[in-house]
Amino acid sequence: MDKSLPNRAIEWRDQQLILLDQRLLPGAVEFLPINDVAGTFDAIKNMVVRGAPAIGVTAAYGVVLSALAHQQLGEEQAKQQIELDISKLNKARPTAVNLAWALQRMQQCLHNQNNDWLSALEKEAVAIHEQDIAANKAMGELGAGYIGEQSAVMTHCNAGALATGGYGTALGVIRSAFAQGKLAKVFANETRPWFQGSRLTAWELEQEKIPVSLICDSAAASALREHHVDWIIVGADRVAANGDVANKIGTYSLAVLAKHMGKKFMVVAPTSTIDLSSAHGDDIEIEQRGRQEVTHVGEKVMATEGTSVWNPVFDVTPAELVDVLITEQGAVENPSTSKIARLFVK
Ligand code: MRU
Numbered sequence: 001m002d003k004s005l006p007n008r009a010i011e012w013r014d015q016q017l018i019l020l021d022q023r024l025l026p027g028a029v030e031f032l033p034i035n036d037v038a039g040t041f042d043a044i045k046n047m048v049v050r051g052a053p054a055i056g057v058t059a060a061y062g063v064v065l066s067a068l069a070h071q072q073l074g075e076e077q078a079k080q081q082i083e084l085d086i087s088k089l090n091k092a093r094p095t096a097v098n099l100a101w102a103l104q105r106m107q108q109c110l111h112n113q114n115n116d117w118l119s120a121l122e123k124e125a126v127a128i129h130e131q132d133i134a135a136n137k138a139m140g141e142l143g144a145g146y147i148g149e150q151s152a153v154m155t156h157c158n159a160g161a162l163a164t165g166g167y168g169t170a171l172g173v174i175r176s177a178f179a180q181g182k183l184a185k186v187f188a189n190e191t192r193p194w195f196q197g198s199r200l201t202a203w204e205l206e207q208e209k210i211p212v213s214l215i216c217d218s219a220a221a222s223a224l225r226e227h228h229v230d231w232i233i234v235g236a237d238r239v240a241a242n243g244d245v246a247n248k249i250g251t252y253s254l255a256v257l258a259k260h261m262g263k264k265f266m267v268v269a270p271t272s273t274i275d276l277s278s279a280h281g282d283d284i285e286i287e288q289r290g291r292q293e294v295t296h297v298g299e300k301v302m303a304t305e306g307t308s309v310w311n312p313v314f315d316v317t318p319a320e321l322v323d324v325l326i327t328e329q330g331a332v333e334n335p336s337t338s339k340i341a342r343l344f345v346k
Pocket of ligand 1: 157
């Protein structure tokens with residue numbers, strides 16, 4: 001890759017946000033410069049950047065772009081404008097709680113700072129980004145401890161470097177297990193309708209020479225039966241206080257399959273993905289996206305114009321189907337409200 005190109009999917013360079021355009025992968029590696037809040041909002045909404053932690057990191061940089069745009073105003077007026085931009089950014093996508101979490105951190109930083117709030121916000125956004133990468137590496141090590149020698153695992157959607165500040169949550173565990181020589185094989189589900197599995201996860205794993213077989217979502221049960229897969233490992237968009245997990249549509253069916261077939265089910269998510277204000281999964285808003293994601297593959301039409309479509313892009317897996325939740329603060333086996341609460345006790 002050209003050395004002048006960013007080496008991360010999200011890069012903050014010379015007070016500009018540069019995003020790898022994930023809509024074009026794996027066909028093209030192109031970076032999109034983002035210079036304002038409207039551009040940040042559109043990039044999140046239209047999936048230039050996606051994945052819960054990556055959305056949070058991007059939004060944090062969006063707040064810095066807002067501060068840059070309003071730095072000439074008096075402090076009070078500038079802060080009001082930045083507040084408005086924070087509320088706009090908060091509406092970009094509803095399910096990934098890392099968005100609200102990162103914006104709340106930026107808002108607190110804005111209010112705690114009287115002088116030099118621009119550089120304080122910039123430092124805070126960079127810290128959110130760097131801390132996410134560190135959390136992923138810690139989770140990678142912790143999660144890999146659960147993986148036995150010569151294991152095969154299955155993953156769904158993309159919970160990799162592309163979906164986070166870097167390294168990945170579920171793919172972080174897979175990367176660490178592979179580095180420890182334990183991992184023989186990864187099955188990546190294609191993940192309809194947006195194909196995060198085929199377009200992003202298989203691409204990321206191939207870059208690192210981690211053996212991967214891409215399968216249709218509907219081949220998951222057969223792959224689990226025929227290939228002795230040990231663990232299903234996924235990320236999360238929001239974990240409720242009781243351990244229910246909202247993640248990419250199709251995750252719930254995999255958890256049910258895992259229970260039926262005696263496979264282990266691991267969720268890997270930093271504490272920034274845990275939402276204590278959602279008591280359980282029913283409190284989590286599930287994003288619905290447009291019909292065209294289902295009726296078309298790229299430009300190709302796969303259904304009649306009159307076909308009605310239901311396209312929820314996340315589902316909720318009940319906590320009782322989760323064997324272990326890996327966070328940067330520790331592993332929670334058979335998650336429950338009290339065990340999750342303990343993660344937040346200082
Ligand atoms: O619609 P997306 O691509 O943003 O959905 C992403 C997922 O569902 C991921 O599994 C989740 O955000 C975890 S990413 C570390």
